[in-house]
Amino acid sequence: MVAQAIMLGIISGIGILDSRIFGVLMLERPLVLGLLVGLVLGDVQQGVIIGAQLELIWMGIAGIGAATPPDIVTGGVLGTAFAIISGQGVEVALVLAVPIAVLAQSLGVLVRIINTYFMHRADNYAAKANFRGVTIMMWIPPILFFLSVFIPTVLAIILGAEQVKNMIESVPETILGGLEVAGKLLPAVGFALLLDMLFSKKMGVYFFLGFLAASFLDLNITAIALFGACIAIIVNLVINNNSNNQANDQKGNNNNLTEGEIDFE
Amino acid sequence: MSSPKKITKKELRQVFWRSFALQGAFNYERMQNLGYAYAMIPVIKKLYDKHDDQVKALNRHLEIFNTTPAVSTTIMGISAAMEEQNANDSNFDSNSINAVKASLMGPLAGIGDSLFWGTFRIIAAGIGVSLATQGNIFGPILFLILFNIPHLFLRIAGLKLGYRVGVNSLERIQKEGLMEKIMAMTTTVGLMVVGGMVATMLKLTTPLEFDINGAKVVLQDILDQILPNMLPLIATFVIYGLMKRKVSITKLTLGIIVVGILLHWIGLL
Numbered sequence: 001m002v003a004q005a006i007m008l009g010i011i012s013g014i015g016i017l018d019s020r021i022f023g024v025l026m027l028e029r030p031l032v033l034g035l036l037v038g039l040v041l042g043d044v045q046q047g048v049i050i051g052a053q054l055e056l057i058w059m060g061i062a063g064i065g066a067a068t069p070p071d072i073v074t075g076g077v078l079g080t081a082f083a084i085i086s087g088q089g090v091e092v093a094l095v096l097a098v099p100i101a102v103l104a105q106s107l108g109v110l111v112r113i114i115n116t117y118f119m120h121r122a123d124n125y126a127a128k129a130n131f132r133g134v135t136i137m138m139w140i141p142p143i144l145f146f147l148s149v150f151i152p153t154v155l156a157i158i159l160g161a162e163q164v165k166n167m168i169e170s171v172p173e174t175i176l177g178g179l180e181v182a183g184k185l186l187p188a189v190g191f192a193l194l195l196d197m198l199f200s201k202k203m204g205v206y207f208f209l210g211f212l213a214a215s216f217l218d219l220n221i222t223a224i225a226l227f228g229a230c231i232a233i234i235v236n237l238v239i240n241n242n243s244n245n246q247a248n249d250q251k252g253n254n255n256n257l258t259e260g261e262i263d264f265e
Numbered sequence: 266m267s268s269p270k271k272i273t274k275k276e277l278r279q280v281f282w283r284s285f286a287l288q289g290a291f292n293y294e295r296m297q298n299l300g301y302a303y304a305m306i307p308v309i310k311k312l313y314d315k316h317d318d319q320v321k322a323l324n325r326h327l328e329i330f331n332t333t334p335a336v337s338t339t340i341m342g343i344s345a346a347m348e349e350q351n352a353n354d355s356n357f358d359s360n361s362i363n364a365v366k367a368s369l370m371g372p373l374a375g376i377g378d379s380l381f382w383g384t385f386r387i388i389a390a391g392i393g394v395s396l397a398t399q400g401n402i403f404g405p406i407l408f409l410i411l412f413n414i415p416h417l418f419l420r421i422a423g424l425k426l427g428y429r430v431g432v433n434s435l436e437r438i439q440k441e442g443l444m445e446k447i448m449a450m451t452t453t454v455g456l457m458v459v460g461g462m463v464a465t466m467l468k469l470t471t472p473l474e475f476d477i478n479g480a481k482v483v484l485q486d487i488l489d490q491i492l493p494n495m496l497p498l499i500a501t502f503v504i505y506g507l508m509k510r511k512v513s514i515t516k517l518t519l520g521i522i523v524v525g526i527l528l529h530w531i532g533l534l
Contacts, residue, residue, distance in 0.1 A: 023285035023420070024334050026386065026412050031393055035405040045400035052397035052404060056466055059390055061514075070515070098518045115292035119299050119327075122290075126323035129316050131306055134323065138303040141290040174530060181534045182525025184468050185500060189518055191467070192505040194459045198383055198452050199505070206453050210460025215493040221391035221461055228457035232450035 005157035007040045008081055012149040015073035016108075020142050030054035030076035030097075037080040050080045050093045057094065057186045058101075060193020068109050074149050075101025078156050085157075086165040091179040094186055096164070100156075107148040115141045206231075270312045270352040272345055272428070279307035280345065281424055284338045295329040301337070302326040308345045312352040321359065322348065328363055332370040333377025338420045340369050342427020372444055379448050383455040385415050391462050398466075467497030471534055 011033060018028035026032065034051015038044040054076050061069045079097025086092060118137045125133030199207060210228065213219045219227070287300035302323060309322040332340065344362060351357045389411035397404025473484040488495050507517060528534040 019288055019334075020291070021286040021289045023287070025416070026389075026409055029390070029408070031390060031397060031408055032405045034397075035402060044402060048397045048402055048404060049400050052394045055390055055394050055397075057518075059387070095522060098522070102515050112291055112293055115290050115299075116294045118290060119292050119295060122299050122302070123324075123327060126302070126327055127320060129319040129323065131310065131319075131323075134299075134302060135306065138286070138290050138299050141292075141299075142286070145289075175526060178526030178529035179522070181529040182522040184534075185521050185525050186518065187467055188463075188497070188500040188504050189514065189521065191459055191463050191501045192508050193514070194383070194387065194455070195501070195505045196508050198379075198455050198459065203449075203452050203456055206456040207460040210457030211464050211494070211498060212460075213457070214461040214464035219461065221388065221395055221458060221465065224461040225388045225391070225454060225458050228454035229450075231457070232453035235453065236446050236450045 001161065002158060004040055005154045008037060008077055008157055009150040009154040011036045011040065012073055012077045012153040013146040015077065016071075016145050016149045017142060020145050028073050030058060030072060030080070033073065033076045034080050037077055038084065041081060041084045043084050046084050046089075047080055050083055050090050051076070053090045053094060053183065053187075054079060054097055057098070057190050059187075059190035060197070061190070068105060068112065070098075070101035071104035071108050071149070072101050074104035074152055077149075077153055081157060082161065082164045085161050086168045088168050091176060091183045092168055094183040095179050098186075104149065104152060107152065108145075111141065111144045111148050114144060270349065272308060272311060272349050276307045276311050277342070277345065277424060277428060280304050280341050281338060281421065283307070284334075284341060284420065284424075287334050287337050295327070296331040297334075297337070298327050298330050301330045301341070304337075304341055305344060305348075308348055312348055318352075325359070325363055328366075330366065330370060332374040333381060335381050335416050335419055336373045336377035336423060339373060339423030339427040340366055342424040342429075343369070343431055344427075346428050346431040376444055376447055376451075379451045379455065381412075381416065384451040384458075385412050387455055387458050387462075391458055391466075394466065463497050463501050464494040467494070467500065469496040469500055469534065471496065473533065 014036075015028045015033050018025055031051045031054075034047045034049075034054065035044065036047070037051075038047015041047065054072070058070075058072045058076075061072055075097040078100050079093040082096050083089065083093035118140055122134045122137035125137065195207065206228070209231075210224050213224055213227065283304040283306070286303060287297050289303075290299035291297060292299075305322070305326045309319060309326075313319045313322055326344070343365060347357075347362045347365065351359050351362065389408045392411060393404045393408025395404075396407060470485050471488070475482040475484070492498070504517060504521075508514070512520075525534070
């Protein structure tokens with residue numbers, strides 16, 4: 001168990017370093033981590049399936065801007081691991097992963113606060129043109145990020161696996177059934193988060209176009225993406241270019257209307 | 266006067282590899298600044314011999330910086346080209362280097378976020394997840410490949426483009442409204458894919474049945490006749506509406522777990 005716990009800790013570490021020093025190659029996503037957790041625990045298929053479910057829930061969560069999102073790395077690795085270890089399915093993973101991600105988030109915030117100290121020390125080295133000093137200040141924070149997920153993951157697996165297993169076995173059937181329903185509802189959070197990023201009154205119609213294409217025409221995601229790309233080119237490059245040219249031709253006539261003013265001359 | 270200082274392929278390659286660590290020392294005060302300075306070190310070393318010039322250059326790139334990591338190399342390429350000019354031309358205004366960085370990181374982050382987070386990631390994940398839910402290990406692998414082909418291409422091409430064409434071309438592109446056009450196009454694709462995913466990946470159905478004069482009526486069948494996948498659509502917009510009302514994501518997720526158990530208990534879902 002200890003060896004497996006350490007390997008799972010390393011997987012968490014790889015996940016957290018993805019956004020830090022691997023240029024965000026998407027190794028941090030639960031879809032990818034689920035596969036790795038499954039490999040370590042000897043149930044690749046379960047790992048991949050659980051990873052896919054967690055990906056749906058957290059699809060909308062991305063570290064954009066300065067905000068610190070829930071730690072989907074620790075949540076994803078521990079949620080998947082506990083679900084496989086306890087022999088229970090996806091529902092257990094969902095329900096464990098969400099609170100773990102929220103708890104682990106605070107450690108990520110802490111590291112980002114501590115990093116300010118190293119940044120100021122880098123300023124001091126820069127004042128002496130000490131390239132090596134700046135470089136070392138740059139490489140200490142990734143070690144902290146790694147430890148901030150490695151230690152909790154290893155400890156949780158070693159200390160928690162038995163307890164989590166017993167706890168889950170004592171949960172009544174109605175609750176487990178309800179958790180299954182919750183598991184089906186939760187991906188809507190991911191989609192709502194994506195809408196929050198993309199949706200606007202002007203663009204909203206494309207969401208419904210995709211929805212209807214899947215609902216009535218049974219198109220899959222690849223097909224929708226390809227049609228979407230064609231529509232985007234038609235609307236933005238073909239039609240808009242033409243109307244821009246026309247608008248330029250008739251500028252004198254149209255200006256007043258588009259400005260919403262009536263010019264009596 | 267000595268021969269002009271010139272950046273070679275070697276330095277650009279070093280900048281490329283170092284750009285991956287952009288957020289390694291992310292902090293709340295100046296965000297990606299330390300990572301940016303780290304990436305520029307090979308350029309600074311190559312261009313400046315004097316202690317004072319090195320200090321100034323390091324300080325320049327330790328200023329606040331934040332953008333989408335995938336587009337950062339484009340800005341680094343421009344910075345490198347401007348540092349080169351600065352090293353060779355004593356009349357060059359070195360303040361313009363950071364002015365350009367500051368003016369580009371916002372618009373490029375806008376494009377980068379909608380292109381990579383809102384479009385490529387969503388498409389790749391949509392395809393990956395639909396395989397992975399069946400337990401197929403190619404789901405995650407395909408996800409990584411589909412996302413990283415455009416990602417790594419833009420990292421390399423952006424760096425070269427940034428260094429070669431520098432500031433003028435990017436300013437022109439921005440003035441011509443090409444950036445807005447790219448964002449509108451990626452949003453179009455992203456929204457359509459999200460719409461498709463709501464319909465295919467939210468498996469919500471109601472088990473409710475009624476007995477009307479001995480005839481069994483299955484509610485889900487009626488809903489399907491009106492609009493297939495109606496329940497997933499409603500669920501998404503209810504949650505989206507709550508998000509717009511500033512309900513936190515943590516509260517929403519925990520709330521959904523409770524609501525899910527309740528709805529199952531009363532037999533609605």
